[in-house]
Amino acid sequence: MADARWNHSWIHCSGTTVAATLRTSDLKIGHPIDLSGSALVDRYLLAIGAEIQGNARPDLLILENYFIIWMRELQRASLPVSDPHQISIRLASVRKFVEANVDRQLTLKEMAEHTNLSVARLGIGRRLTNG
Numbered sequence: 001m002a003d004a005r006w007n008h009s010w011i012h013c014s015g016t017t018v019a020a021t022l023r024t025s026d027l028k029i030g031h032p033i034d035l036s037g038s039a040l041v042d043r044y045l046l047a048i049g050a051e052i053q054g055n056a057r058p059d060l061l062i063l064e065n066y067f068i069i070w071m072r073e074l075q076r077a078s079l080p081v082s083d084p085h086q087i088s089i090r091l092a093s094v095r096k097f098v099e100a101n102v103d104r105q106l107t108l109k110e111m112a113e114h115t116n117l118s119v120a121r122l123g124i125g126r127r128l129t130n131g
Contacts (some may be wrong), residue, residue, distance in 0.1 A: 009041070017064050025075050033078045040077060044070035094122070 022029060035041070048066050052058045097114045098106060112122040 013067075017067060021068050021071050025071050027071060027075045027078065033074055035077055040070075040073055044073075 027033075044066055048063060051062050051066070093115050094111050097111060108119045108122070112119045115122060
């Protein structure tokens with residue numbers, strides 16, 4: 001068992017930013033978050049460590065923002081995943097539709113109808129019209 005990888009970890013931290021961030025997040029404190037790997041934790045621990053160790057005067061605002069974004073990503077990762085294949089299939093269908101009709105101007109309504117969704121549910125209308 002000496003070669004077995006860890007399967008859980010605990011992180012303890014404190015401070016006003018920590019307390020405020022956790023209080024306003026939807027993270028369930030004291031409950032495990034099932035992550036598919038360590039990349040999310042590694043990314044922020046490495047960034048925080050690099051800021052602290054790589055600078056004579058670490059920037060507290062940068063550290064605070066790393067922590068806040070990390071907690072938001074953990075909260076997102078803790079949400080149940082509906083059906084990721086459903087989304088990718090519909091978006092792939094839209095892409096094929098656009099590629100098949102590249103010679104004419106398409107409307108968002110046409111793309112949405114092609115996927116049996118409303119324009120709002122398709123979710124690309126706002127991004128396309130707002131840049």
